[in-house]
Amino acid sequence: MGPVLCDPQSLIKDLNPQQMEAVKYYGQALLIGAGAGSGKTRVLTRRIAWLLAHGFWASSILAITFTNKAAAEMRERLAALVGPEAEHMWISTFHSACVRILRRDGKEIGLTSGFSIYDTADCERLVKLISGDLNIDTKRYTPRMLLGKISDCKNSLISWQDQLKSVNCDYKPGQRGYQVSAGDVDELVAVMYAEYQYRLAMANAVDFDDLIMRTVELFQRCPQVSEYYRHKFRYIFVDEYQDTNHAQYVLVRELSGIDSGEQPDPHMRGAGRVGPSWITVVGDSDQSIYAFRGADIRNIQDFEQDFPNAKTIMLEQNYRSTQTILDAANAVIARNENRKPKKLWTALGEGDKIVGYAADNAQQEAGWIANEIARIHNEEGVAYRDIAIMYRANAQSRSLEEAMINANLPYQLVGGTKFYERREIKDALAYLQAIVNPADNVNVRRILNVPKRGLGVRAEGLVASYADAHGTTFFEAIEHMEQIEGMSTRTTKPLSAFRDMMHELAAFAKDHDTKPSEVVAEVLAKSGILEELQRSEDPQDASRVDNLSQLQSVAAEFEQNTPDATLAGFLETTALVADSDQLPGENEDSGKVTMMTLHTAKGLEYPYVFLTGMEQGTFPHQRAMEDTSELAEERRLAYVGITRAKRRLYVTRAAVRAQWGQASDMMPSQFLDEIPDELIDWKRREAGVERMRASWQDDDDEFGGWDDDDDFGSMSFGGSSYGKSDYSSSYGSGSRWSRSSYGSSSYGAGRSQYGGPATQGSSSSYGSTSRRSCGGSGTGSSYGSYGSYGSGKSGGKSGKVTTRRVKPKNKPVDLTKSSSASPAGSHNDLNIADVHVGDKLTHDHFGLGTVIETQDKGMNSVITVDFGNGEVKRLLLRMAPIEML
Structure with missing residues (x-):
């Protein structure tokens, strides 16, 4: 037993009954179903502290979170509860934990401990290089698309060997002159995956997906390694379990030893030293929104089947939002099938109504939002940092940003060009990576001619060809440049200067390994990157100089905060930074409105939230219109968005939105229909164009x-x-x-x-x-x-006009599609009062169907029709090409 670190009763005195039950539970497997804002981080940290308060060892605890920010917050909270003993636990993200494991034991599967971690830009660069060698058309098969397919394989733990077998392909990684069958995407992906892994291995590098996949490989291939970690970590905690993908799920099972066949020791109180580890997972299946990144909602839905004798405790009391906001969230999520029933409630009272606004177009929507932010800031004293604007896709931020700039309001955009993806930062980090790992071909090739030193495409090609022919790395080929045929004196001179400079920098880095900031300073000075930017007349280059100075500050900060700081450690932290880690901390006042996508917003909360673009085809996204599982995911995303708001929620939409250079009519989002009408105070229920259309409906x-x-x-x-x-x-x-x-x-x-x-x-x-x-x-x-x-207040009013309108032809509108050219007033004279659930109808395009839902919204009345074969459509009644039977 370890030292008792705090009084157990102090840990549970302010918890509600369900939270207390979760903290005190003794048993092999526990699922805490934590609704939005229900205090899951508090329960998780108290549960860990409860174990420590009963004499369990801190070093036997592994807590996994999804972001560095969440890990840091958990560490701080635990340090406040149990003191410095918190330092002996592993509290980190999946990726950081895997890096630690691979640095220590990766040699067992051919990874030496100085491996590089490639970010997305590095990976795309590598795919581009391979595409050039294999004559792949990068316009038709973009590096991003190919990487997405490779990522899917890795998240499903499918190796490149299996992928080649599945398409009956005999490609050998490293072979030259191979022709991929034209138009065979599966073969192309398999060949690319095989060659990509081969080049990563040659460069002693891994990508993000490899961190998980190769750790699973290590555990499955080396029983002694998996046994070491199984006996080290007796208590495993996983936060945001609903966001785990298949590879992460298998990793958790490997770590817990649930499949090892070992039986728990019946005489030990707690997990003991033998048998599977105890596992606690925390999550909310209603907030599973990362299917596009491979997250598998079944991991949380099937937890009780996966882990025998598992207990589930639901946390439904919300401490964040008003009851009005929760009623809206509950109403939307209740439409999803196959979910564990959960109804959030709060003791905080009803609070303000949700505020709704229907704009004519994206510019007007953005302008109204900016105006309202200025109003609540000036009239209600709301701080800018307490306001967030959220949208479904990054592309929507443009008009919102313009409105914020025009209204002179301060804002920060989360998830734009990230600091570590800026060109000058990538260049500086590429130098550092090349020093730590000279085998890293992608980064060595990146800096060969940065800043320009007369080593263009021809010089790079000569070195690369030599490296290929001799099965060696790019830098190793530079070391043997005298043996490269066809190289002129004009090339050898700058190349040897580059080689010598890299040797000097490597020697300097070795002597100053514990001072990354000094190594950064030396690289910036010796490489010439800084001097080139300082000499430039381009005003943009002045801000690039500032960014490089910021990089040095980040390195200095890392030194101060990390007891055993090294250059490799610094590079690791820069590689593992995520979008949400850029956000200011809880007690930091950014003095700015935050703008971000709904996916980035998960886990955050703001007193005032604007949910924008609430239209069919925008949110829910166009892709979800044909696919019920995607629509269920979009609905969970809406639930996440609604529950970010603490005090007041705004929902806005545009009647017309530009898409691909065309203006498209946008129908209101079905999620707006699902929120009970009495919860929303519409400042403008219909856009002007919709009222105009309605007025012209009446013949x-x-x-x-x-x-x-x-x-x-x-x-x-x-x-x-x-x-x-x-x-x-x-x-x-x-x-x-x-x-x-x-x-x-x-x-x-x-x-x-x-x-x-x-x-x-x-x-x-x-x-x-x-x-x-x-x-x-x-x-x-x-x-x-x-x-x-x-408002109708300006200009004179006049009597009726006798000009008759020419009635346009009917134009069908299916709400699951946003039409880019619908006439103003087409309709089919059907009235919602004449349509009932169970009625049969025929549709010009979809055929025979049955009405399964009707919504009386006046001229915008909507019917939902089941056309069989799982094809369910929402139709705008007045414009659908249908005939009632």
Whole structure:
């Protein structure tokens, strides 16, 4: 037994009954089903401290998290509970733990301890080099696509040998002149995977997926190694278990020894020294959102079958959000099938209603958000750091950023070009990698001519050919440059200078290994990178100099915070940095609004959250429209987004969004439909274009039913106001509202004009990104001044207009597709009141179907129809090409 480190009762006195049960549980396997904001980190740290308080050894504990940030937070919390003994535990990410294991024991599977860890850019560079050698068309088969396929194999623990066998291919890694069958993608991937692994091995390098896969290989091939770690780690804790992929799942099983056949020792209290380790996993199947990275939700769903005698404890009390926010989240996630029932509740009270806003296009949506942020900051005293804007895809950030800049609001973008991916930083790190591991061909080739020293493509090609012919590394070929044929004096001179410089830097690094910051300084000075940037007239290069200075500061900080700092250790930490690690800590005030994708936002929380782009095809994503499992994942992503908000949630959407240069009509997201209506306070329920369409729907009315109470009674386009009569005479004649003027690219795309040629002297570039659009006054601060557009207060009102509208032809709209050119007013005269669940209908495209759900939303009423063979479609009733039977 170890020393008792704290009073057990102090660990449980402020916990709720379920949390207390989880902390005190004694047994082989425990799943803590922790809902969003239910205090899972607290339970996990208290459970570890509880074991230590009962005399278990800290060195027998392994706690695995998904981010460095989460690992650091857990370490801090444990140090506060149990003191310095916390240092004796392994608390790290999967990847960091695997690096430690491979550095110590990788030699058993051919990895020497100085191996390089390649990031995505290094991997893409390597694939590009291989593609050149194998004559693969990189435009058709991009390095990113090929890497994605290789990654899928590794996450499923499929070796390159198995992959070659599965496509009956006899390729031998390292062979030259091999021709891949044209158009055979499977063979191409198998050959690329084999050659890629061969080159990584030659360079003594691994990629991120290898860290897990090769550790599993080590445990399975070397029983003595797996036994060592099994007996070392008697208590294994895994956070965010729902995000584990197959390789990580197998790794956990290997570490726990559950498949070793050993029986638990019945006489030992606790896990003892024999038998499988105790395992505690914490997770929430409702927050499993990384299927695209290989995460397998079955790992958490099947935990009780995978680990015999497993106990599940659900944490449902939420300490983060108001009940209104939780009711919305519960309503959305309840639609997913095959989930363990869980209903979040809170003692924090109902709180503010969710605020909704329907914009006409992405620019107006962004402008309203910026305006609202400025308002709550000024009027309600909300700090910028307490606000986050979240979106489904990175591409959506552009209009949001423009609006923030125009409104002069401070923001930080998480997940843009990351610090360690900037060109100058990659160059400096490539020098350091090449010093630590001269066999690292990718990085040596990267720096051969950085800064320019007269060693171009020809020189690189000569060295590479020699290395290939002699089965040696690129740097080794430089060492033998005198033997390379065809090399002119003009090439040998700079090449030998490069070789000598690398020798000097390597010697310096060896003497100053414990001072990475000094090695960084020496590399920047000797290589000439810094001098070249300092001499440059380009203003961008000045910020590159700042970035290099920042790199040196990062190295110095690493030295101060790491007792046994080494250059290799510093390179390891830079390689293992993730998106979310860039975010400021809990008590740090960034003074900025945070903008990020929903995937990056997982695990974070903010008092005020804007969920943007809530439209079919944007969120849920277009890909999910045909696939129920992808739609279930999108719904979990919506649940994650909603539960990030602590105090107030905003949901916004755009009626028209530019896609591939075309303006597309966007239907409201089905997730908005799933949130009970009474929870949302709509500041603007329908976009202007939707109201316009609705008004033109009514053929009994001569023009379409604007009445004097309609807040759309007058509009301003680009600064010119129109009343009804002005508007109808210039735009309303039917021919103007033809398909070409409205539906194709008249909104949102940023170039074409609203409704055909500009008339009445208005600027009328309605959907453009210019600041004059949407009735703003053209100044940065006028974002959100769409009152003239949506409020109906400006301009005169006039009587009915007698011009009749030409009725357009019907155009089918399936809500699972966003149409890029739908006419303004097509409809089929069906009324939602006449459609009932169970009714049969025929659809021009999908055939015979049965109505399984109806939603009365007035002119935007939606029906859900099952067409058989798993094909379920949401259709906009008034525009669907259907006939009721």
